[in-house]
Each structure stands twice: as structure tokens, then as C-alpha cells.
Amino acid sequence: MKDRERAGRRIRMTNLLWLQAGSCGGCTMSVLDHGARGWVRELQNFGIDLLWHPSLSEESGEEAIAILGDVAAGRTPLDFLCIEGSILRGPNGTGLYNRLAGTGRTMLSWVRELAPLADYCIAVGTCAAYGGVHAAQPDPAEASGLQYEGSISGGVLGPDFRARSGLPVINVAGCAPHPGWIMETLAALQMGDFDESDLDRLGRPKFFAKTLAHHGCERNEYYEFKASAEKLSDLGCLMEHLGCKATQAVGDCNQRSWNGGGSCTHGGFSCVACTSPGFEQTEDFLKTPKVGGIPVGLPLDMPKAWFVALAALSKSATPERVRQNATSDRVVRDPRRAGGHDE
Structure with missing residues (x-):
């Protein structure tokens, strides 16, 4: 992929894939208002290409499935995987309560396949981070966060999960998160100014969690x-x-x-x-x-x-x-x- 010179630093052009699981869409609504020219322009400004977003992208149907297939096969590199919404594991751990339309597969299956391929895996919102509203008792949907179930480490990816960068899931918590928390996390990762020491004990970026x-x-x-x-x-x-x-x-x-x-x-x-x-x-x-x-x-x-x-x-x-x-x-x-x- 092409690089871009910006402010004396070389920025590697990267891809961002955004998936919505058990979600109200509020995190997307929040981040859309970021930046004077809007979030998508802000991503471009930092050299991040929005590969696909289920609510924002023009691609749908077979085109969207082809994008996911290319990522899963390694033909398209995956730099940032953003998950919005809790992962619904029900009934009985099958994940069948939440399937990605047209793929014949559950969101649980897609997340477990794609997360290890990403340089960075980001839970956008408290639902994706810890289970959120969907995990309130009783929880018939068996909702969980990516690497936490409530405050207990584990979730659908397990406590030992690490993305290709070596970082665990980055939990940009909030219901919904401030748009700046989302974009500034992505920008810091893109600029190489973020590592595990920048996370608190629950995986939240310290710049807002301190x-x-x-x-x-x-x-x-x-x-x-x-x-x-x-x-x-x-x-x-x-x-x-x-x-x-x-x-x-x-x-x-x-x-x-x-x-x-x-x-x-x-x-x-x-x-x-x-x-x-x-x-x-x-x-x-x-x-x-x-x-x-x-x-x-x-x-x-x-x-x-x-x-x-x-x-x-x-x-x-x-x-x-x-x-x-x-x-x-x-x-x-x-x-x-x-x-x-x-x-």
C-alpha cells in the first residue's frame, strides 16, 4: 500500500474494517460527528482507509461478502478491526442469534476468524468491551465482550488473545464513547504512539480513563x-x-x-x-x-x-x-x- 508524507513523518496507508454485532448503532452515530469535515474525512487525513462499514459503505450483498472473504483469505491486509456491539453467543454457545446476512455464518464465527488477522482489535463501546446493555440479567442472548465478560477477563476471544501487534483488545468503552476517544485511539495507533502501557487494567486507553x-x-x-x-x-x-x-x-x-x-x-x-x-x-x-x-x-x-x-x-x-x-x-x-x- 502507498505511504503518505505528513508533518515530516511517513504514515503507512492502512485498512479499517468495522463490524456491528449486537448493537444499537449508537457508537457509529457518535463517531460520525468527529472532526470539522466528518469522521470519514478524518480517517483519510490520517491515512486510514475505511475498507467496509455495514451502515456507511456503498458495498452490500456479494460485494461486501467479497471484501470479508479477501480479508479472511489474507489477500487484503487487516490493520484495524473495529467491533461495535456485544457478541451474542446464544443459544447455547452457537452464536446463531446473530448471523451476518448472506454469509451463512454467525458474527461470533467471523470475529473469532478475523481478530487474529488484525494488527489491532478495537472494541468500540461498552457492549463490545464488556457485554454492555445486552448482558444485563437475565441474558438470554448470552452477550459478551470481545475479551471481557463484565469485569472478568475472557470473553469470546479469551484472556490470552493478542492481535498481530501483540496488543490485547483495546476497549474504547462508553455507551456511546466520545467520538474523540474513538478517533484519537485510531490516530495514536496509526502514528505508532500507543502500546500496552497506555491501557488501564480493563483495557481502556488511559488518555481518557486516567x-x-x-x-x-x-x-x-x-x-x-x-x-x-x-x-x-x-x-x-x-x-x-x-x-x-x-x-x-x-x-x-x-x-x-x-x-x-x-x-x-x-x-x-x-x-x-x-x-x-x-x-x-x-x-x-x-x-x-x-x-x-x-x-x-x-x-x-x-x-x-x-x-x-x-x-x-x-x-x-x-x-x-x-x-x-x-x-x-x-x-x-x-x-x-x-x-x-x-x-
């Missing part, structure tokens, strides 16, 4: 004073009563805008920790489980004992302005009216 969704949240003043919202329209912190898991969920969601602006908490909705395995098992996404009045899931960035002690101190020191605003749908006490000082 921080928490809580970091950068515009509700953090309320969080610091433990001034909590009581209903979704309130301005206060959503953690204590309304199920928000931003202090436990990895992701830079509040440090970069989604599709031009916003995040879950910015939009007034609780973070459901969609980048984490097992998030789908939550009984009530809008209710914080508690034991003895203390939330069960406590922040990851401080010891639990500290949090409990500091929470009591913070509540006792909450300014009246913050207390009143926390349970209102708008700012009712503006600090500017008091010269920047609380009354």
Missing part, C-alpha cells in the same frame, strides 16, 4: 459542600440522592464537550458510569443506593473514611447561597449581589 467524569463537572461547588439536588431539575450535586456515579466513573466527559457542547451532568442527568463493566446491572439509575444513609458507591479519588468525615464538615459549612441554589432549578441567590461574598 481521569473521572466528576473532574470538571460544573456542579462541583455543590459537591464540595455536599449540597445535593433533590430532583432532576435542581442545580445541586446529583450524587447523594439521584444516582450520579461521576465520582466513580472513568472518562474526561466534563473536560471536553460532546458534539459541540455538554455532557450528561451538564444536561441535568446523572452519570451512569457507562464506561464501566456491569453498569447495566443498576436497579435504578436515578436513585443512589445507601447503607445507613451513606451512599454505597463512594468516590474513587479519596479514601472512604475521609469522604464520610469531610462530608459532615462540608455540610456544616455550606453557605446559605449554595444551600438554596442546590434545590432550585435556577440561581436564586446570586453571589454578585453581596459583592462576591455569601450572606
